[in-house]
Amino acid sequence: MKKQLDLRGLTCPEPVLKTKKVVDQADVKEVEALVDSEVSVQNLARLARSQNLHFQSTRENGHHKVLISKDQTGTVETKHQTSTAATRDGAGGTIIFISKDSFGQGNSASLEKDHDFSLNLLNVFLQTVHQSGHEVRAVLLANSGVKLMDPQSPHQKVLSDLAQGGVEVLACGLCLDYYGLKEKVKTEQITNMFAICEYLFAADKVLSP
């Protein structure tokens, strides 16, 4: 039996309690719950995980639809995974790892002209990757490489093009913090060293221009 719950407008811990009550009924095989906060989605994901049930969440016009079912057990799927969880699904692929805001190094790194050239070259590289159709799993940005994420940076465009093409674009949070960019970048694009390590070790190929 499938049960539907409308839990919109309720605050924590009501959505979890109400869902648990229904999930605990033996004859219920599937629960579809509407909730209106990301917190409720995350809490329901934990509830499903604790009982080893299948969990799925989708976002639709202003609210979230959560599906918990007893038939398929053990997998948790959510579109908004934490950075560490994101590395658990299908590893491998090609990773582009950019740890400085330049493509190689010019004659003199201290010369502004040379640095601008190296930075532009990096932009050209990313554009070429985007247009070439090569399959890339993720672009990881660290150290001064995170400066490409600055919304004011002219290099932001190629990154959003890549992201729209399904490439994960992730920047090191520590580095964003250091360069004063953390507040300017979307949280789902911020990651940590643990996740960066996971990506690099799981990769089939790592390109570091």
Next chain:
Amino acid sequence: MSNNNPKDLSSNDKRLTSNVKAAGCAAKMSSAELKQVLAGLPKIKSANLLAGIDNFEDAAVYKLNDDLAMVKSMDFFPPVLDDPYLFGQIAATNALSDIYAMGGKPTLALAMLVFPTCDLPLSTAAEILRGGADQVEKAGAIIAGGHSIQGAEVLYGLSVTGFVHPEKLLTNSGARAGDQIVMTKSLGTGVGLLALKAGLLDDDTKGMLVSSLTTLNDRAIDALAHLGTNTSHYIHACTDITGFGLIGHIQEMSKASKVSATINIKHLRFLPGVLEFARQGLVPAAAYGNRKSFETNVSYIKDFPLEFTDLLYDPQTAGGLIFAVADEHAEACLKALNGSGVAATIIGQFLEGIPGHIDITMN
């Protein structure tokens, strides 16, 4: 289920927490919001201001003379539970804690109350104030007045003034590479209060939660003060664990002190039941907010169960203290704390590294 749970009672009485969205320190603004709001304020510099807004200190400290500094703080929040007397006690414990976190002793407090007189009986307000006053008395301080206004939602707290010898002042910014991190109390009041609200706590578990929430941090400071005359030479920094959770407050200290930190998850103490409640999805919204604000500077050396990392970000109300203690004195401090009945453990270490970076390990 506990029969203290008011949720299932079909009473028409308005409950203290019925209007409250986020309780206790979970009601704090997020770190990012706070930063944004404070960004435009003028920077205050004064030779006598020993601690101000800069490093997200627990309280402001103003030097009166070479032997005396005044410590001032204020803290208030919406009800964390339905018992007004207990709420008063907890809010006062939390407010007094800021003074202890600077190494000081509270002397004088003023109460602050916002109260909907149309919705709730006046006796409720009286009980809140009585709970707060009793706790202030326990701390050896006095309540000498306050301010109250009408409002839609109950808010209560204290403005507390305390004193400290300028050389014994404990700030956020003094931790050094190699210092051991000593923590008092157990983690999990955010998850615990949510479980209480959900009516899932039995009497014993509720008792332990309430006891933690109403335990003053004074004994920890006293125990360390009795260690010797120059404790400040080896207790380098201190803060209390409140709304930003363990990780948030360690990160503030590590940023202010320009060191990195490592925390051993095995040495953390949790309140009974909270890991299981978190596992089932009883995680307060502010814990997710804290995770968002602070997780990017955290490296997990292992893949830890989610409920453990959730508790690292759990917003604490009236939480314990974190001390940065010189390595060679850490055991003595631990002994002094545990000897005076303060449950304390070494949970990690500050290291030379990227300020604000925290490694979570399990050895």
